[in-house]
Each structure stands twice: as C-alpha cells, then as structure tokens.
Ligand SMILES: Nc1nc2c(c(=O)[nH]1)N[C@H]1C(S)=C(S)[C@@H](COP(=O)(O)OP(=O)(O)OC[C@H]3O[C@@H](n4cnc5c(=O)[nH]c(N)nc54)[C@H](O)[C@@H]3O)O[C@H]1N2
Ligand SMILES: Nc1nc2c(c(=O)[nH]1)N[C@H]1C(S)=C(S)[C@@H](COP(=O)(O)OP(=O)(O)OC[C@H]3O[C@@H](n4cnc5c(=O)[nH]c(N)nc54)[C@H](O)[C@@H]3O)O[C@H]1N2
Ligand code: SF4
C-alpha cells in the first residue's frame with residue numbers, strides 16, 4: 234500500500250487516500266470513516282498544486298491599488314512584518330491588530346498550533362460564527378455540547394433525515410453511504426429542504442417548508458408525538474429535564490397551524506411524525522445552511538429536541554469535534570492570553586472598512602470573496618492606514634490586496650495531522666511532493682515572527698509532533714505514528730454537559746443567557762423593496778473559492794422559478810441585476826425547478842458577471858444566536874439593460 238494521506242479541506246468527509254504516484258491520489262477504502270467514491274476536488278488536487286496561480290515567493294506591495302508588487306527575500310519580509318507589528322502593538326495596542334483566520338486547511342499544525350502566537354499577543358480575533366455558529370450555540374443550550382452520531386451509527390439506523398443539509402454535494406461520502414444503506418437495508422431517507430436538491434432526488438420523502446418555517450414543523454412533530462403518546466416515557470424521565478413545560482408549550486403547534494405556516498399538507502406532516510416515532514434508531518443530519526439565517530438558531534434548537542422525545546441519545550449530527558478526546562486548548566494555546574476584542578465574523582467588513590485595525594494578519598481564508606459585505610473588506614484592506622499580511626498558497630482576491638504576501642505550501646507539500654468534524658479518525662500526512670518555490674509552512678512563519686519580536690516563551694516553539702503527543706492519549710498517538718491513521722476516543726453519547734446533566738427541553742443555560750428557555754419561531758418577511766430571498770450553497774467542484782484556478786470560475790448563475798421569471802419578464806440566459814440593500818451584482822438567470830416562487834439560488838461566493846463576488850450583496854447581520862444571516866439576504870431582481878449575454 235502506498236502512503237496514506239488525509240484531505241484537510243473544510244469539508245465534513247475528511248477522506249483518507251492512498252497515494253499511488255506523485256501526480257495521482259487514490260481513495261483508500263478503509264471501510265471506516267468514508268466509502269470509496271472519487272471527489273472532483275481530490276481528483277484535481279495536483280493541478281491545483283501546479284497551478285500558475287500559486288504564490289511561490291514573498292512579495293511586498295509597491296502600489297496596492299494598482300496591483301504593483303515586487304519580490305523580496307524572506308528575511309526582508311519578516312523584518313518588515315515584525316517591525317510593523319511591534320510598532321502597532323506599541324502605538325495602538327493589541328486591539329488594533331487583527332488575526333483573521335479560518336479553515337482553508339484544517340491541519341493541526343497549520344490551523345490550530347499557529348494560533349499560539351496570536352493568543353500570546355492578545356490581539357483581536359473573530360468569533361468563528363460565519364459557518365456554523367448559531368447551530369453550535371443552539372445545541373449547547375440543550376445538550377451542553379454539539380457532538381452526536383458518528384458515521385458508524387448510520388449502519389444501524391432505520392431512518393436518516395437530512396434537514397437543511399445538501400449532503401449529496403456537501404458531504405458526498407456521507408450521502409453515498411446513506412444511499413447504499415437504502416439499497417442494502419431499506420434504510421429510509423428523508424430530506425427537509427427548501428430546494429429540490431440532489432439530496433432530495435435520492436430521498437424517499439421530501440418535505441419543503443415555506444422558507445423559514447422549519448421550526449413550526451419541528452415543534453409540530455414534537456406536539457404530534459406527545460399528543461399521540463408516541464414518546465419514550467422512561468427515557469424522558471431518566472435523561473431529560475423540563476419535559477412537562479415543553480409539553481404544554483408545544484400544544485399550540487397543532488397540525489393545522491403547522492400546515493398553514495409551512496405549506497406542507499397535513500397528511501405529510503403526520504406521515505413524517507409517525508415515521509420518525511417508529512423508525513428507530515435514526516439520525517437527523519442538521520445542515521449548516523439551515524442555520525445561516527434569521528431564526529436559524531432557534532430552528533436548530535427545536536430540531537435537536539426530537540430525538541430526546543423518541544428516546545435516542547444524541548440522535549443528530551451537527552459537528553462532532555466536541556466529542557473527540559483531543560486537547561485543542563493545548564494545541565491552540567488558548568490559555569496563553571485573552572483576545573483584546575472578539576469581532577462577529579459576519580461583520581468584519583464593517584470593522585475593517587472603518588479602519589479599526591492597523592495591522593491584519595490573514596491566513597487560511599479568502600474573506601474578500603467569502604465573507605458578507607466582501608466589497609467592504611476589499612475596500613478596507615486597501616486603506617492607507619492598515620498593514621495587511623497574508624500567507625497563501627494561491628493568488629486569491631484577498632492576497633491581491635495585501636501589503637506583504639507570503640508563499641505557503643499546499644497540504645501535499647507539508648507534514649500535518651488532520652482530524653474530522655464528522656468521523657473520529659485522525660490521519661498523519663507526510664509531504665508527498667517537494668515544496669514549491671520558497672514556500673514556508675504556517676508554523677515556520679509563526680516561529681520567524683515570534684523570533685523577530687524577541688519572544689522567548691518556549692511553548693510557541695514547541696515541536697509539533699511533541700505537542701500532538703500531549704494532545705492525544707498515548708495509545709492513539711502511537712497508533713497514528715505507526716499506521717498514519719488512528720481512531721480517536723469519543724465521548725459517551727449519553728453524557729450531557731448541561732447544568733442538570735440531562736437533555737434540557739427547558740434550557741437552564743438559555744435562561745442564564747437571557748434567551749428563550751424553549752425554542753421560539755421568528756417569522757421572516759422580505760421587505761417590499763427586496764421581495765426575493767437569496768439562498769446560496771456549494772458546488773461539487775469547488776470548496777468555497779478553491780479550485781477556480783482548475784475548473785474556471787464558479788458558474789455565476791441565478792436559479793429562479795418559471796413563475797418568477799414570467800413575472801419579472803426575463804428569459805433563460807438573460808443577464809439580471811440582483812440587488813440587496815448593500816448593492817448589486819449581475820448574474821445569469823437560469824430557469825430552475827429546484828427553487829420555489831420567491832426564492833432564488835446562486836452558488837456561494839461566485840464571481841459575478843460584473844467581476845464582483847456574490848458576497849458584495851449578502852447580509853452581514855448576526856441572527857438571534859450570533860450566527861450568520863447570509864441565507865436571509867433579501868434581493869430584488871430585474872433584467873439587465875443589455876438583455877441576454
Ligand atoms: N454567499 C455565501 N458565502 C459564504 C457561504 C455561503 O453559504 N454563501 N458559506 C460560508 C462558509 S460556511 C464558510 S466555511 C466560508 C469559507 O470561507 P473561506 O475560509 O474564506 O473559504 P475559501 O475560499 O476556501 O478560503 C480558504 C483559503 O485558504 C487557502 N488555503 C488552503 N490551504 C492552505 C494552506 O495549507 N495554507 C495556507 N496558508 N492557505 C491555504 C486557500 O487557497 C483559500 O484561499 O464561506 C462563507 N461564505
Ligand atoms: N462541494 C463542497 N462541499 C462542501 C463545501 C464546499 O464549499 N463545497 N463546504 C463545506 C462547508 S465549510 C460547509 S459549511 C458545508 C455546508 O453544507 P450544508 O450543511 O449542506 O449547508 P449548505 O450547503 O449551506 O445548505 C444546505 C441546504 O440547506 C438548504 N436550506 C437553506 N436554508 C434552509 C432553511 O431555512 N430550511 C431548510 N429546510 N433548508 C434550508 C439549502 O437549500 C441547501 O440545500 O459544506 C461543506 N462541504
Ligand atoms: S474535499 Fe471533502 S469529499 Fe473531497 S476529498 Fe476532501 S474531504 Fe473528501
């Protein structure tokens with residue numbers, strides 16, 4: 234067998250590969266975390282490594298606005314960075330320095346250990362809520378932590394519910410496995426989605442709630458199960474808290490109300506409720522797209538309580554990192570200091586454009602394309618009074634706006650350890666090819682900057698393998714060294730980290746935080762001026778903005794229903810102006826039976842026909858649980874004056 238390698242992209246699956254030559258990767262069918270299925274991104278990984286878009290040397294901007302820059306040596310770049318950083322910390326304080334990272338590479342050495350320097354310096358950071366923040370907080374309110382079902386729980390499940398989760402595209406190995414189980418064992422698949430997605434097409438039942446009304450469905454199903462005594466009384470008695478109050482609370486969500494609100498026929502709601510109560514055990518896969526909107530946090534809260542009614546311990550999947558026995562606090566060094574400020578990730582554009590930071594260090598993210606109000610981010614990064622450093626593998630939208638650009642090796646060029654937010658295996662990657670150009674790893678850069686600042690703290694310079702050995706138990710670590718893949722111990726599913734030690738139908742933590750003790754609906758109503766809701770989600774060939782260098786730009790299309798097209802007076806292929814309260818972009822209209830009336834769909838973060846990004850117009854407000862509202866971007870659509878392309 235060839236070398237093992239594990240994909241560190243921000244993706245549920247975290248696949249294991251066998252490397253069969255320097256230019257080809259092949260999926261290993263370990264039969265454990267994933268199932269054999271090729272991924273169009275993995276297939277082109279080496280093309281991305283050798284892409285002409287690679288950043289190969291350090292550069293310094295000569296004129297940022299005009300994109301003029303010159304190549305410099307590493308020692309020059311690091312001297313410049315450390316001088317600027319030292320001056321900024323001295324003159325403006327740690328709160329004027331922003332460390333802006335995300336999950337472009339989820340490796341422990343790349344993403345986690347590099348946070349040590351920034352914790353030590355107490356600089357400003359983001360709150361990491363753009364992707365999954367609201368749902369994470371929602372689950373913690375009722376369960377104490379977010380972990381749930383592992384892939385190996387799928388096999389014994391009789392029912393798999395994908396709720397606001399387009400797994401066929403966003404977690405292909407999960408869904409491929411589910412469809413195999415459907416064939417082999419008759420496992421039932423239900424999709425709850427506002428769009429007729431690829432996942433819907435391969436499901437036994439599809440529920441399409443009117444946009445934003447999922448919470449009525451969840452509370453209605455809860456009420457039906459209670460009223461018809463389909464719940465597990467012993468389980469509720471033993472493992473839950475606050476059931477009586479919840480029972481009274483959900484009484485008003487009767488089938489008539491729920492059907493009226495969601496637009497789903499009564500019989501279908503009943504069928505779903507009865508199926509859910511009968512087919513046990515089951516897993517509800519709660520998608521991230523669902524909670525990236527107004528009311529999304531409350532919705533996840535309501536959905537998460539369904540398994541508790543029918544007697545399943547953590548019968549959901551959302552994100553499993555909390556369950557893994559791996560010491561992330563040690564790895565990130567979060568105890569070293571406290572960020573001087575924590576900025577809501579959705580709103581960084583506003584802060585950067587206002588000139589709140591004098592020094593910004595960016596890696597593992599392309600915010601000038603992927604974050605709401607991306608144009609503000611771009612504009613802010615070009616300010617004369619801010620010094621921007623980026624460490625990137627490729628010339629991204631954001632890299633082009635930096636004062637110093639440092640070359641990073643891709644995951645195929647460096648050693649790292651990678652774990653998943655779905656399965657419980659960790660993998661160890663050795664470099665597969667020689668590093669390109671003069672690229673240096675994220676840890677090497679952190680060490681150079683720390684040294685330049687005169688930092689003596691040995692923890693910053695800790696050998697990554699030694700750190701890893703401390704973050705994992707001995708057995709897991711040893712297995713990882715010998716096999717390059719190891720199972721990480723997982724917390725017990727029947728343990729609840731709440732105040733009462735039980736699943737809390739009535740959340741004591743919510744009361745403490747001044748939130749609703751039980752989940753409550755928040756109705757969504759687009760304003761008259763922007764009557765459509767823009768929903769965006771992934772394309773199978775891209776991970777956010779990655780792979781545009783290989784596959785070309787993400788298609789700039791706007792899927793719209795036939796009825797809406799007629800009403801606006803547009804035809805398939807017409808250029809349309811899509812405007813929100815923040816501005817407008819041009820996309821190409823595509824007649825689609827995936828979207829209902831009033832909803833339009835575009836691929837997330839796509840580059841628009843007028844050279845902008847979709848996120849120039851997406852909403853940046855935070856929702857009721859501090860999460861994103863990208864999926865409640867209200868827009869208007871009109872025909873572009875030049876008509877079709
Ligand atoms: N409209 C809209 N916008 C969205 C979303 C949406 O649904 N709709 N979804 C949001 C979500 S869920 C997320 S998670 C964010 C993602 O937002 P980002 O994290 O900004 O997404 P990427 O474009 O993947 O950016 C990751 C960057 O990391 C770089 N990178 C990859 N590997 C390495 C490495 O090893 N070293 C270094 N130094 N760099 C590396 C890549 O080249 C890439 O530029 O986007 C959000 N934006
Ligand atoms: N190919 C590919 N896969 C990826 C990624 C990628 O960029 N490309 N990115 C990864 C990352 S970072 C993330 S966060 C995940 C996200 O993956 P998912 O968790 O699947 O989330 P989304 O793709 O944002 O949206 C999923 C579905 O939610 C539906 N939806 C939106 N709002 C609602 C609602 O209110 N109710 C209901 N019922 N449905 C709703 C959308 O129609 C969509 O079909 O994907 C990961 N996987
Ligand atoms: S991008 Fe996702 S599906 Fe594709 S190889 Fe990586 S982990 Fe697997």
Ligand SMILES: [Mo]
Nearest residue numbers: 243364365521
């Ligand atoms: Mo994400």
